Amino acid sequence: MRPSVKQLIAGIRWSFKTYAVPDLSSRLGQSTGRSIMVLLDHLHERVEVEGQLLMDDNEDMRSLFETLSNFLSPLFEQGAGTEIQAALGRMREKAEKQFRAVGSYPGVDSLTEENEELKRTVVDVFRVLQQHKGSVPEEMYLKAERAMRDQMRRQLDREHQWIEPVMGKRPY
């Protein structure tokens, strides 16, 4: 269907800037105008890339869980503390969870829900490992922590793509 979302956003932005912004006289009105412009720029960047970024991010986290499972499997065998085992168990469940019916279209809302659940799991595992650092062999802990930090860095780099072009501007 045309115009596309991106084309509509570009038109809204141009019209707003050309016809509405010059008439904004109060400081609060001008501030609101600036925020609207910043968010329209943000949406213009985001609309095409968000779905793919979420898919990549979700896949990256699942891959992390597989990696951690491999690094940390001895902890299951050795009967490490129940909290660690429970956290790793939750991680494995989330790695296998199906968030959509097979063959259904991965809409942004569904991908976002999946993304947040997977991130919650990353936070959970990181916190539990931190809290029980003393129970984990040092080399194993450092490998796991490095893998998690590398994934966090990649996640921020992905988001940076559509935050940075816009957020250099004053947002209010």
Add this chain to the structure above:
Amino acid sequence: MKQEDITKYLSYRLEANDLLVTEQQRVFPGISRETWLVDVEFEQDGQPTKRGFVFRLDTPGGSIVPLPLSYEYEVYKRLRGTDVRIADVYWYERESQWLMDGREFYVREKVDGVLDIPHLGDPAYRDMHIIMAKEHAEQMAKVHTVDWREQGFGEMADLYPEWLIPGDETECARLDLELWEQIFYEVQPEPYPAMTYALSWLKEKCPQRSPGIRLVKGNNAMTEEIWQGTRIVAMSDWELTHLGDPAEDWAWAAQQGIGQLWELDKIIDHYQQVSGIQIDPGNLAYFRVFVLFKAFTCLQAGSRMFIAGNDRRVQLGALAFLSHTFLEQIVKLTEL
């Protein structure tokens, strides 16, 4: 706020029959809370009188600062009688008949002056800016040397669970970090794994000792104070005040751009001379990260309100994404 409601309220408080609101203006930008400047005229003891007031209240959806409005009022009350320059506070209003659009508010004295620093970035005004930097340092010295026990700040702990009193100087940074970690996990609208890592860094680097248990202004900035020329006539914005390490206030000031007035190390040197308090550079480096974390947390609280539809100001939507730039600064400083 409706002018008729202001008129009725101030008529009641001032016992005036003929009160007229002559000016009513909302302060810009007012992201965390609404601040309204109100000028009135009325007759007092047969004489025409003019007065100015400031009304402070949460935005309709609540405040992005995850501490109650009354907290700031209680801080102001306890600063009375000290040599910290502040506006006087008059009333905190909870009576349902007086609420403004259903919101509690407090009223304080209106002090004439400006928040903005003139000619920032213009080297022709460097001497003036250095005077202002020293003034800011001297006023902060007064804040940090308040006898908080004598002024009743210990009683705040009976009113607010968030008001923590360190047992000694080794607890200042740790207690506040624990509080704000809890607040962060309560207000975040989505998980932030990178911030969880940053919190682990903060715990590891948390200062073990502070130069005394001091009254910390919080969100300290050159543009949070009311200036007349190069003199601060009233210090404003006490929403994040707490007991802790004064290095935190210098981290806030640095983050908010005080280095534009004068080099930060020179400002702190001057502060140390007038206050007698030494700012540990290691503590300052820690707090440079910690204040970014606090600011991020407040903006995420705002984002949460925006997402829930409780506060649809687009500024909150935009600031939610600005907070990501704070997160990026944090991960850089903590070497994620």
